[in-house]
Structure formats: structure tokens, C-alpha cells
Amino acid sequence: MLIFGAHQQRSLIMHWVRGLLVFGVGLAIYFLSQTSLIHGPQNVYVATSVTIIALGISLFVNGIRLLRGYRVYRYWALLVVTTLLACNAVMLNMHTPDRWILLSNLLVLMWVFGYGSRSLVGHGKDFVAHVFWLCCSLFALVSLMLALLAVKVILGDQESLQSFSQWSMHAYMMTAAMLAMTTVTSLLLLVMHVRAQAGLQAIATLDGLTGVLNRRGLQEAATRMQAVSQRIRLPMGMLIVDLDYFKKVNDVYGHLVGDVVLKACAGTIRAALRGGDVIGRYGGEEFCILMPNTGEHEAMILAERIRRIIEVTPVSIAGVESMSSDTQAIKCTVSVGSVSSETVGYGLEGLFAGADQNLYKAKQNGRNRIASNIDQLLNKPPEPGKPAKRHASLIA
Numbered sequence: 454m455l456i457f458g459a460h461q462q463r464s465l466i467m468h469w470v471r472g473l474l475v476f477g478v479g480l481a482i483y484f485l486s487q488t489s490l491i492h493g494p495q496n497v498y499v500a501t502s503v504t505i506i507a508l509g510i511s512l513f514v515n516g517i518r519l520l521r522g523y524r525v526y527r528y529w530a531l532l533v534v535t536t537l538l539a540c541n542a543v544m545l546n547m548h549t550p551d552r553w554i555l556l557s558n559l560l561v562l563m564w565v566f567g568y569g570s571r572s573l574v575g576h577g578k579d580f581v582a583h584v585f586w587l588c589c590s591l592f593a594l595v596s597l598m599l600a601l602l603a604v605k606v607i608l609g610d611q612e613s614l615q616s617f618s619q620w621s622m623h624a625y626m627m628t629a630a631m632l633a634m635t636t637v638t639s640l641l642l643l644v645m646h647v648r649a650q651a652g653l654q655a656i657a658t659l660d661g662l663t664g665v666l667n668r669r670g671l672q673e674a675a676t677r678m679q680a681v682s683q684r685i686r687l688p689m690g691m692l693i694v695d696l697d698y699f700k701k702v703n704d705v706y707g708h709l710v711g712d713v714v715l716k717a718c719a720g721t722i723r724a725a726l727r728g729g730d731v732i733g734r735y736g737g738e739e740f741c742i743l744m745p746n747t748g749e750h751e752a753m754i755l756a757e758r759i760r761r762i763i764e765v766t767p768v769s770i771a772g773v774e775s776m777s778s779d780t781q782a783i784k785c786t787v788s789v790g791s792v793s794s795e796t797v798g799y800g801l802e803g804l805f806a807g808a809d810q811n812l813y814k815a816k817q818n819g820r821n822r823i824a825s826n827i828d829q830l831l832n833k834p835p836e837p838g839k840p841a842k843r844h845a846s847l848i849a
Contacts, residue, residue, distance in 0.1 A: 469512065469513040469514075469515075469516025469517055469520075469638065469641070470516070470638065471512055471516070472509045472510065472511070472512030472513030472514070472515070472516055472634075473509065473513060473634055473635070473638060474509070475505060475506075475508055475509030475512055476505075476506055476509030476510060476513065476630075476631065476634060477509070477631075478505055478509070479502045479503070479504075479505030479506035479507075479508070479509055480502070480506065480627055480631065482498060482501060482502040482505060483498070483499060483502035483503070483506075483627070485498070486498030486499055486502065500537075500541035500542075500554075500558075503537065503541075503558050503562070504534055504537045504538055504541065506562075506627070506630075507533050507534065507537050507561055507562060507565055508530055508533065508534045510562070510565045510566065510569065510630075510634070511529060511530035511533045511534070511565055512530055513569065513634060514565065514568055514569040514572055515529065515530060517569060517572050517573060517637075517641070518572050520641065520644075520645075521572060521573075521585075523572060533561065533565060536561060537558065537561055540557045540558075540561075541554065541557075541558070544557065552606055552607075555606050556603055556606050556607065559599050559602055559603040559606065560603060562599050562630075563596050563599035563600050563603065566592050566593075566595045566596040566599065566630075567592075567593070567596040569592045570589050570590075570592035570593040570596055571589075573585050573586075573588045573589035573592060573637075574586070574589050575589065580647060581644050581647060581648070584640050584641075584643065584644050585644075587640060588636075588637045588640055588641065591633045591636060591637055592633060592637065594633070595629060595630050595633045598626070598629060599626075602626065658670030658673065660733070660734040662712055662715060662716060662734075663715055663716050663719035663720075663734055664716075664719065665719050665723065665732045665733055665734055665740070666731065666732065666733030666734070667733065667734055668733070668734070668735065670733055671731075671733030671734075671735065671741055671743075672801075674731045674733065674743060675691075675731075675743055675801055675804075676801065678731070678743050678745055679799055679800075679801055679804075681745070682745060682746070682794065682799060683794075683799040687745070687746045688746065688747060688748040688749075688793050688794050688795050689743070689744065689745060689746075689747065689793065689794045689799065689804070690743075690744035690747030690748065690749070690751065690752035690755075690791070690792070690793040690794075691741065691742065691743055691744065691752070691791075691792050691793070691804045691805070691807075691808045692741070692742040692744070692752060692755070692756050692759070692789055692790065692791050692792075692808060693735060693739055693740070693741050693742075693789070693790045693805075693808040693809055693811075693812045694722060694739065694740045694741075694742065694756075694759060694787050694788075694789050695738060695739045695740075695787060695788050695789075695790075695812055695816070696714070696715075696718060696738040696739075696785060696786075696787055697785070697786045697787060697788055697816075697820040697821060698820075699711065699714070699737075699738040702714055702783065706770065706773075706780070706783070707773075709773050710770050710773050710783070713768065713770055713773060714768050714770070714783060714785060715738065717768040717769075718740075718763060718768070718785060718787070719732070719734070719740060721759075721762060721763055721766055722740055722742070722759055722763070725755075725758055725759050725762050726742065726755075727744075727755075729744075729745050729746075730742060730743065730744050730745075730755075731743040731744075739812075741805075741808070742755075742759075744793075747793060748793050748795045748830075749791070749792075749793045749795050749796060749825060749826055749827050749830045750827060750830075751793075752791045752792070752793050752825065753791050753823060753825045753827055756789040756791045756823040756825070757789075757823055759787065759789065760786070760787055760788075760789055760821070760822070760823055763785055763786065763787050764784075764785075764786050764787075764821065767782035767783060767784050767785075768782060768783045768784075768785055769781065769782050770782060770783055786820065786821035787821070788812060788815040788816050788820045788821065788822060788823070788824075789811075789812065789815060789822075789823040789824070790807075790808040790809060790810065790811030790812025790813070790814070790815060790823075790824055790825075791808065791811055791823055791824065791825035791826075792804055792807035792808045792811055792825065792826055793826070795830055796826040796829050796830050797826070807826065811823075811824040811825055811826065812824070
């Protein structure tokens with residue numbers, strides 16, 4: 454089932470599933486060596502099976518590193534196999550005591566599992582990071598178990614060493630390793646599914662050019678923010694920012710330059726926002742900003758900050774292939790329509806319509822300016838029981 458699920462994913466997970474298959478082949482060879490079906494020196498078959506098992510674990514770890522985006526040393530698995538083959542061949546030919554053969558194999562397996570544990574260390578506090586930490590703990594436990602067995606081999610007497618060499622002890626040890634690897638594979642399949650769903654969600658709600666929310670994502674964010682703001686009776690602000698004379702930029706410099714300008718302005722606006730503010734692409738060259746706990750005065754101050762920053766920040770267009778002139782940078786300006794729930798209420802249609810009307814006023818008054826309902830707010834009588842308005846200095 455795990456292999457079929459990995460094949461359906463058609464992704465990097467197949468790399469460590471191959472390792473799991475090789476691991477299974479090594480186990481099969483080991484257990485066959487304990488039966489009467491295979492004739493010959495038992496130690497040779499056991500050494501061969503352990504070598505194949507170590508190869509499978511190495512391939513498994515390489516697949517994990519590919520998934521994590523780490524650098525993969527493709528010759529690492531070959532190094533592990535070569536080391537084990539050389540050690541086992543030399544020791545078997547020299548009739549080395551079983552204690553040292555067991556110890557060398559345990560140390561190599563412990564090193565491989567420890568390297569896998571290091572590759573699975575999680576970063577962050579999200580669900581995926583917790584899954585990686587769990588997988589890391591499983592590999593670390595197997596590595597610790599192998600370390601304890603290595604200590605037992607070193608300190609144990611001949612009688613305990615013989616009992617350790619029995620196939621039942623090896624069966625328990627390999628079963629624990631197999632369960633750990635199978636569990637890690639299952640969890641990594643879950644991680645792949647979560648990441649795939651997150652990727653689809655991002656495609657559905659993010660604008661491909663600017664990286665901000667698209668119209669659908671903006672509508673969803675506005676609905677959530679409006680519901681929370683209305684429930685706890687805090688104001689909600691909205692800005693619509695429009696690039697001035699953007700059509701002229703496309704006509705004079707070309708659409709590639711226009712795309713560069715859009716991306717640069719989106720990044721500039723996003724950098725000027727506060728924590729909790731949301732930006733989305735509202736139209737062709739229009740951006741909408743949603744601001745929780747923001748009244749008319751605060752929204753107007755933030756709008757002026759955005760207008761001023763864009764005015765004094767030229768957009769570099771050097772190196773754009775479609776450029777036929779020597780222009781290195783373009784100076785942009787924006788017009789901003791500002792509104793808040795203090796004057797138009799919490800309805801989303803009213804907020805969008807109010808911001809759009811104020812944007813039209815800003816353009817009619819000469820562009821590169823803001824328009825808001827601040828005068829309407831000043832003439833509005835205070836409502837009884839309404840929370841005190843926050844000072845604009847909180848966002849200045």
C-alpha cells in the first residue's frame with residue numbers, strides 16, 4: 454500500500470520507497486539464511502544481508518534529504534556498502550571472532566540511522582515540522598538501540614554473545630528498524646499530502662505575478678476579518694491603491710516593464726504594512742489593503758505613508774529585455790481611496806464601494822494623493838457606549 458501510494462504521488466517519495474524495498478530484500482536474504490533452503494557458510498549470507506540492509510537504509514536517508522531540500526551525497530550509499538563489504542570480507546577471511554564482526558556491523562548501522570535522524574530534524578512549529586521531529590525521534594531511538602546492543606557485545610561474556618548471535622535476537626532488532634522505517638514512510642506520505650494541499654490552496658488564492666492575494670483570496674480574507682471585527686466591535690479599515698498612469702508605462706516601455714513595476718510596488722506596499730494587515734490584487738493595477746482595528750484616521754495615515762514611500766522609491770527596470778531605451782528607473786505615484794467601518798459600517802459591499810469612490814475622488818483631484826471620509830467622521834456625533842478610538846500614533 455505504501456509503494457502504491459508513493460507511485461500515485463509520482464514524487465521524491467519514490468527515492469526512499471526504493472530504499473525500503475532494498476531493506477526488505479536484505480531481510481529476506483537474512484531469514485532465508487536461517488533455513489535449510491540455502492547451503493553454504495551461514496556467516497557469508499548474514500554479512501551479505503546486513504550489507505544490503507545498510508544500502509537500503511542509505512537510499513532511504515538520501516530520499517529524505519531530497520525531500521527536505523538538503524544537499525545529497527549520491528556516493529554516500531556506495532561508501533556505506535563498500536565499508537561493510539570490506540570489513541566483513543576481511544574479518545571473515547581472517548576468522549575474526551564473532552564479537553568484532555557484530556560490533557563493526559552494529560556501528561555502521563548505528564551511524565546510518567544517526568545520519569538519517571540528523572536529516573529529519575524539524576524546523577519551525579507547524580504541523581510538518583512536528584511530523585519531522587517525530588520521524589527524527591524514531592530514527593534516533595533505533596540508533597540508540599543499536600548503540601546499546603554494541604555496548605552489550607563489547608561487555609558481554611561468551612555465553613551472552615552466543616545468545617545475541619541467535620536469529621531471534623536479530624529478528625527483533627530488524628523488526629524494530631523495519632517498523633520505524635515504515636512509520637516514517639507513512640508520516641512522510643502525510644507530509645506530501647499536506648504540502649500538496651497547501652500548494653493547491655496557494656495557487657487558488659495567490660496572484661501569480663505579484664505574490665499577494667488574488668481577488669478570491671482577498672474576498673475570503675475580507676469576510677473573515679469583517680466577521681471578527683463586527684463580533685468584537687472594533688473598526689476595520691480598507692484602502693484601494695491605484696498606480697497612476699500605468700497604461701502609459703505599458704505603452705512606452707512594454708508589458709514586461711509593467712510587470713516589473715507591479716511586482717516592485719506590491720513589494721513596497723507589503724513592506725509598509727503593519728502586522729495583521731492584508732494586501733491583495735484588486736484589479737489590473739489596483740491593490741486592496743485590509744486593516745483590522747483601524748479607524749478612519751489611522752487608515753488615512755497609513756495611506757499617506759504608502760503614497761509617500763512609493764513616490765520616493767524609483768522602480769529599477771535595468772536589464773529588462775524588452776527595454777529599447779536607456780532608462781534605468783521609473784518614478785511611480787499612486788492614488789489611494791481610504792475608508793473604514795466607522796463611516797460606512799461593517800458591510801463588505803459598503804467598504805469596497807466607499808474605498809472605490811474615494812479612489813475616484815483622488816484621481817479627479819489630480820492623482821498622487823489620498824481621499825478619505827475623515828470629514829464625514831468629524832461631523833458625525835459620537836455614539837454612546839462605543840469603544841474609545843485608538844490613537845494614530847500606534848501605526849505612525
